[in-house]
Amino acid sequence: MQCDLLRGVPNRKVIIDDHFWNNYIGVVDTVVLPFMWELINDRVEGAEKSWCIHNLKVAAGDIRGEHRGAVFQDTDAAKWLEAVAFSLQKKADPRLEALADETIDLIGRAQCEDGYLDTYFIITGTERWSNLMEGHELYTAGHMIEAAVAYYEATGKRKFLDIVSRFADCIDRAFGPEEGKIRGYAGHPEIELALVKLYRATGEERYLKLARFFLNERGAQPNIFDTQDNRKCGKYIFPEFRDFDLDYMQADKPLAEQTEAEGHAVRAGYLYSGMADVAAETGDERMFAQCEILWKDMTERKMYITGSIGSAAYGERMTGAYDLPNDTNYSESCASISLAMFGNRMFRATRDGKYMDIVEKALYNTVLAGIALDGKHYFYVNPLAVDPETAEHNPTMSHVKTTRQQWFGVACCPPNIARTLASMSQYMYAQSEDCLYVNLYIQNEAKICLGDTRFRLRLEADYPNTGKIRAVIAGLKAENEEFALAFRIPGSPAAHISYCLNGQKKEGTTEKGFLILRRSWKNRDTVELELDNSFHFVYANPRVGADTGKTALMRGPWVYCLEEADNGKHLAAVFADTSSEISEVQVEGLPAGARGARFEGCRLKIEENAPLYFDKHPETEKVTLTAVPYCLWNNRGKGEMEVWMNEA
């Protein structure tokens, strides 16, 4: 945290036009947001009911009824509104905006006079803040705040922002170190990072102070989760919480003493994001150093190659170091989003490309795997090996779905993916006063404003299908304007690199993973880069017991996988020949901008009536294998999938 905090480029300024990402981003406005609107209104046949709008209407007094669904169901509306806001930032849509305004009005009517807002507690009459471990009120508040800030930035309308500010004020009156206030915090973090957003949007320092209080109070003894009545009386909203230790909620000790990333993966990612925010805003070097320790533990000992975290389904949690089973893991889509959020914050505070290397992996692999190409089906859980035959008959894998599902009763992932896709610009760019950081190579055109300098950047890319990146400057008013363009060179903290400036070959050196070109720029100035996009086999650290003797195929950030559609059944019996040539191939049924990889290998012969165990090595036969990007698996029907292949 040696530098000023980088800011994002406003979402409205970045128009994505990428061969591959269009498959996903294109459906957000046209399919995902209208579909989710129907879903949260419980109008999609065959999908699990959300009850979200229902609950808001009951709390508002519009209809009579009971609270239905999970305790945090209000967040379905919040995340939908946030995704709508990001969409409206880029393209006006009066019908969508009208639906959003209608929902915001409804939320306003549901809010209590003193600002409190949570339909579960309002409708059921359960005492506010009485069950911080499970109540999710502060989590829900956080999502409402995030949505309101985005909606304010999208439309300039203050109504939603005022609603959540009143709610934040209500929280601020209830919590704090002062006499008579609750010295507590959220079982599920999220409020912390949201309060920093609200502070940035409103300038109200109380919100930053409250976020900091929540972080500093976390893990204090005696532990609030133990001392609140609900636990003492054994009254649980989620009976499974009975068995969860405090480390599940990252609350077993003060954050300053937590050196291992542990517990529920999404909670961890949101918490650490809030820590990074507060540390950066308050200049708290110690807290930031803690973030670096947790990041390192999370990404260097507990992360899948697909940028996912959460090795165990029970508790949706991280486990021990290097414990990365490929078929029983959880690897929740939301956890990868939280990892991207955390990494992006670490990058903005340090300008170090190593964080974006991981963010890119999470986004290109697990986050995209979470959503089907049709925009209507989702994976919550993202294992790296699935055999439907096994997963559907072994209760150890009851959490693993063998096809994407339409909606979930606990529907955190679908709207979380939608809001992420609708705001990809936050990951693609960052900026200081005089430098634009180009982090991701997704083709787009961006309107940039560095201090007084305004220009357009046209980024041409088909990465990682090709390594060619072309950036063209346009729209500069003056002839020569000095500023810097920083291009992330993946996985290259300090390396010599060639590039072309206006057709002329130049040499440069990366600093913390970036090639930084500081000069006087003119219109039509063109930078061309050639990034490494070779197919290559990778290996896991030998401490990862699940992957010894195995290899995976990568190209750029993409992890590839074998699918039954291309390679038949029994993928575990396949051995990849890592010495073979790997060629790019078109694979039928893959969307635009996605290529397959073909290479040689062998497989153990499957013989009918063979015994279960035998003395001779099973016979093998040569095979040609086809791998496709992991994020695309299961878009061509149900079947086996495998990332880590036996090595021949």
Next chain:
Amino acid sequence: MQCDLLRGVPNRKVIIDDHFWNNYIGVVDTVVLPFMWELINDRVEGAEKSWCIHNLKVAAGDIRGEHRGAVFQDTDAAKWLEAVAFSLQKKADPRLEALADETIDLIGRAQCEDGYLDTYFIITGTERWSNLMEGHELYTAGHMIEAAVAYYEATGKRKFLDIVSRFADCIDRAFGPEEGKIRGYAGHPEIELALVKLYRATGEERYLKLARFFLNERGAQPNIFDTQDNRKCGKYIFPEFRDFDLDYMQADKPLAEQTEAEGHAVRAGYLYSGMADVAAETGDERMFAQCEILWKDMTERKMYITGSIGSAAYGERMTGAYDLPNDTNYSESCASISLAMFGNRMFRATRDGKYMDIVEKALYNTVLAGIALDGKHYFYVNPLAVDPETAEHNPTMSHVKTTRQQWFGVACCPPNIARTLASMSQYMYAQSEDCLYVNLYIQNEAKICLGDTRFRLRLEADYPNTGKIRAVIAGLKAENEEFALAFRIPGSPAAHISYCLNGQKKEGTTEKGFLILRRSWKNRDTVELELDNSFHFVYANPRVGADTGKTALMRGPWVYCLEEADNGKHLAAVFADTSSEISEVQVEGLPAGARGARFEGCRLKIEENAPLYFDKHPETEKVTLTAVPYCLWNNRGKGEMEVWMNEA
């Protein structure tokens, strides 16, 4: 089922004196039985309470109190009594017999006037037979009956046999196809095989008929487990039963239609054992054919190489075919006992050695792994790979204990192992009117009675440490008596084989896995065999995804494993060189009669600060590996263990 049923050799007639098995059998009388007596009386500090004797005393009116512990807790006493009975069959022990008599008196006082006997239902006043799915009354009855038959055979005392006969009569009055009787059966099978034992001991055909009724009624529609009130009212003794399907209890369809071995592994093994018994006793060819189908499915598609079954912890159950994960499985000790019971019955009905090949695997590997050499610590769950570091931090493996435990609240395994060890003769020998089947090569001296012919068989063996087997006849009254000795030749259904008779080399042919020597025998006649005891690497069927690219080491029935004690940490990073010589070695800390195996291999270098994923193949180094019999793992402290090794 083409032949007359073989009988066992009475347990009292077989005196085991084996280098290796003495380690276990020797502690049953001296350690296990006295220790278990203390345990079921809740007098062992630090061990989970059994409450078993407590409950019997409450039901008897000896003390006041509530029923404590699980619904089937009475079986702790039953299995202890059965093990005591087997022990007394071999060696008088007045003190132990007095304790047993005292316990039987107590059981008698706890019994209701009409013969009903189950402390949970008696003490709590819960309506008898009202929850057949979970109530375990018939399961408990089964264990009481087995114990009583064994005690009668040991002591000739009828009291316990009369108690269980009255209980069986009570059950017979309650259940049956007749008007007014319950058309139901046990959620947990066991009563079926027990009733056949009671029929054999008493000659009362009603018991056989009742066993047959239970089997034929099983899976009838509408299903009794669905129609009984407890399920309709949602009142569960075990809340987790709410989620279990009827196939968990092998009750989803009639047994005649069940072609896949499925559900809870122990229930399956006991049920199929009962089917084999009833089929053999009643000459029901169709039912026996069904047993063969289920045996084949269980042992050729769902069995671990260690002779264990149950791939999933949730439901302690079998899963899909070839789904044999090595670290998350259940592989309960009791399930291997039930497999041995089932296989032994199939053998006795068919005289086919292939069944005993599997029985031997189960006994030599998983059943023995269930008990520590000290006789006081037990494994319930027997995975084939354990990394304590991982298992203790990943809730997916919360069922896996990384050291043997002293006692369990649900303590089926410890007394089940004890009764098995105390009655090993049932597996070692079987006999027809004129043929003695020698199944297992555990050194012993047996007094045999074939029709009118009596002799002693001295079996000398140190198998599988050596392949040399020597059988010497003694004690024949006449000079030449014709009968047959059948020696099982493991894994050799039909093979030419050499042997020595009185020092002279002879050639023979196996029939269904046995070398049958029919002749006129004289005293001092000596048969010498040389069984294959070579160390050899084995492979799993390529459909077993968990084992592709891996190999295991075997010698005779023994599966070997790598332990951290001999090979250091990170066993998953080890690769066995299957082309290397394998030599026998003495390993420090192993008990008498156990040898290690040494062979070459390599391991991936573990480097500090290595990244989690990298592009180059990890470096390897050559290592010499030491494997020990799987059954002995974890007798030298906590550490990693692995059966299936990567193949170099």
